[in-house]
Amino acid sequence: MRQGAVGHVRQVTRDGRSLVEKRMADAVRHDAEVAALRALRGSGIPAPQLVEAAPGSILMSMMPGERLDAGSVDLRLERLEASMVLLRRLHALEPPAALPPAPDDAAIVRRYRDAGGPPLPFVVPEPSPPAFCHGDWGDGNVLAIGSRVTAVLDWEKSHRGDPVRELSRAAWGAARKDPRSFDAMVRGYGADAEHVRAWTPIHAAELWLWFAHAGPPEYLEQLTAELRAWPSA
16 A cells, blocks of 8 residues: 655554554655644645654555546546645645745756756746645645545645745646646636746756656656747747
């Protein structure tokens, strides 16, 4: 059994209760997840309940549901749009002071250009006031039963950041599987599509840098071909 994609995750039993143990070597991510789970308690967002935290280890409740993309493409689309109500609710919460700051977008652009990525039309948008951000909202970190979202997992990338940037990252990533996802998620959140779309070159650069660092090579080749055809690049 595995819930989560970062660190070592396993199911454990304590006092007859099934729990999830997550181990992470990265102290910043560990502390961010602990801070986020503590802040989310009672928020109405279906996040795991923090049971115990120790250096490098987090014990939390097991959450019900399946990945958003476990069903049909149309069901995935419905689930993604429904999840935007929760993302907007998250962004309305006061971000915990212990969370790390937002990614440095100017540094991302510099690293991308230095690494020789395909030309992209970079214009870093004016930021919105910082909000409580999840950091990796998408198919693998949001669970559902039917069309009802039942859990949001993996809070280790949570930070104080731009809510529109986060929405854009989620919508652009989802749209790489199904182009309809972008409009559905923007509609579900209630945002301005043009403002959301302005962030997409940053996310493309982030993903390209990740593939360049971690692979696999075929993913980098595919994304490079996509970015070379980027409009107005």
